[in-house]
Amino acid sequence: MSDKLNQTMTQAPESIDSRQRTGQPWNDMLPEALESMSSPRGEVRSMGSILSKASQVFILTDENIAPFWLPEVEYGLNCEKAVEIVIKPGEQHKNLQTVQRIWKTLMKHHADRNALLINLGGGVITDLGGFAASTYKRGIKFINVPTTLLAMVDAAIGGKTGIDFGGAKNQIGTFAEAEDVLVDPVFLSTLPRREILSGMAEMLKYGFIADDNLLEINIDNYQDHILRAGEIKREIVAKDPKEAGLRKILNFGHTLGHAIESHYMTTDCPLLHGEAVALGMAGALWLSVKHCGLDEQVLKDYEKKLPMLLSEAEISLTEADIEPIMGYLVHDKKNMGDKPRIVLLEAVGKPVWDVTVDYDTIKRSLEYIIINEYGKR
Numbered sequence: 540m541s542d543k544l545n546q547t548m549t550q551a552p553e554s555i556d557s558r559q560r561t562g563q564p565w566n567d568m569l570p571e572a573l574e575s576m577s578s579p580r581g582e583v584r585s586m587g588s589i590l591s592k593a594s595q596v597f598i599l600t601d602e603n604i605a606p607f608w609l610p611e612v613e614y615g616l617n618c619e620k621a622v623e624i625v626i627k628p629g630e631q632h633k634n635l636q637t638v639q640r641i642w643k644t645l646m647k648h649h650a651d652r653n654a655l656l657i658n659l660g661g662g663v664i665t666d667l668g669g670f671a672a673s674t675y676k677r678g679i680k681f682i683n684v685p686t687t688l689l690a691m692v693d694a695a696i697g698g699k700t701g702i703d704f705g706g707a708k709n710q711i712g713t714f715a716e717a718e719d720v721l722v723d724p725v726f727l728s729t730l731p732r733r734e735i736l737s738g739m740a741e742m743l744k745y746g747f748i749a750d751d752n753l754l755e756i757n758i759d760n761y762q763d764h765i766l767r768a769g770e771i772k773r774e775i776v777a778k779d780p781k782e783a784g785l786r787k788i789l790n791f792g793h794t795l796g797h798a799i800e801s802h803y804m805t806t807d808c809p810l811l812h813g814e815a816v817a818l819g820m821a822g823a824l825w826l827s828v829k830h831c832g833l834d835e836q837v838l839k840d841y842e843k844k845l846p847m848l849l850s851e852a853e854i855s856l857t858e859a860d861i862e863p864i865m866g867y868l869v870h871d872k873k874n875m876g877d878k879p880r881i882v883l884l885e886a887v888g889k890p891v892w893d894v895t896v897d898y899d900t901i902k903r904s905l906e907y908i909i910i911n912e913y914g915k916r
């Protein structure tokens with residue numbers, strides 16, 4: 540990582556004036572490798588050429604991100620005349636109403652099919668913006684500029700866009716690839732630590748399913764592995780874009796994780812996605828030891844990492860939570876049928892998908908999480 544970037548990462552941007560004093564646009568500070576990640580189509584393209592071809596540029600972001608980064612990005616990408624669309628933050632706004640607002644803004648400004656939407660934000664923004672762009676006039680181009688760790692290593696990559704509908708997550712969506720994904724860890728300098736830890740859980744997931752180097756991450760070195768994590772997702776998606784088989788390995792830890800996440804949504808202290816996945820991976824590793832011959836040491840090593848991943852979460856799982864969590868599992872549409880099909884590991888880097896495990900055994904993996912008090916502060 541360049542010295543220049545390291546300098547920018549130590550502090551949040553003060554103001555556009557302080558940046559102008561350095562005489563350096565924000566994207567000049569990016570090391571070459573990070574400036575423009577290879578697009579999902581495998582080419583490295585410069586942002587400049589994408590922007591110069593656009594008839595108009597729109598930037599979608601949320602109210603938390605805008606004060607820190609909107610002027611920076613407009614200045615850095617030389618698109619200060621872009622139309623800004625700033626929405627309220629949070630999953631509850633990843634809905635049709637917000638999409639309509641985006642469509643209406645595009646129409647109001649007579650956006651044609653050569654307009655470009657820049658999605659500056661976390662997974663809510665990249666999912667929403669990708670969906671709005673891929674449906675407006677049957678699809679305009681969009682660029683993702685992820686500002687959360689989770690979006691950098693996961694949500695901004697892979698071509699899935701969508702919104703929540705009818706009370707369920709990601710019910711309406713498209714497969715549409717961003718023209719480019721611009722990843723810069725500098726954005727993480729303003730992200731709360733809890734969100735960083737949540738993104739780190741997804742990075743560990745890539746460690747388990749694909750590359751054990753990622754199992755070495757900690758709060759001090761995780762930034763060195765962001766590009767590798769994104770690369771793994773991109774490689775898996777390229778082999779199986781529509782999730783016919785292999786792409787399912789990205790769901791490692793997510794069957795239990797989603798059920799735990801849904802259960803916590805009904806409480807006063809919801810878990811972040813990565814926190815629920817961190818618990819879900821503990822269950823999946825326990826099941827992998829029992830069913831797929833995974834070396835128990837992998838589970839033991841992970842047990843040492845869990846307290847750090849959950850250190851900012853307010854959780855207190857008890858035996859009484861088992862039944863409601865199992866209820867979510869049974870109703871999870873992906874797991875319809877007699878037995879759920881889940882992703883387990885034979886070894887680190889050797890995932891197997893569609894493993895059928897009966898509900899009683901899954902329940903025992905939940906008991907393992909609770910007995911070991913991983914879900915307790």
Ligand SMILES: NC(=O)c1ccc[n+]([C@@H]2O[C@H](COP(=O)([O-])OP(=O)(O)OC[C@H]3O[C@@H](n4cnc5c(N)ncnc54)[C@H](O)[C@@H]3O)[C@@H](O)[C@H]2O)c1
Binds near residue numbers: 629664688726
């Ligand atoms: N499409 C996919 O493949 C995919 C994959 C994983 C997750 N997702 C989706 O991603 C969403 C979750 O994404 P997320 O975890 O990034 O959450 P998020 O987008 O809600 O962002 C988390 C919070 O951090 C704030 N924030 C973002 N960047 C910031 C920054 N740099 N500084 C300060 N605050 C900042 C946001 O305003 C928000 O309050 C979910 O909707 C999920 O369904 C999609």
Ligand SMILES: [Zn+2]
Binds near residue numbers: 693741793
């Ligand atoms: Zn996830």
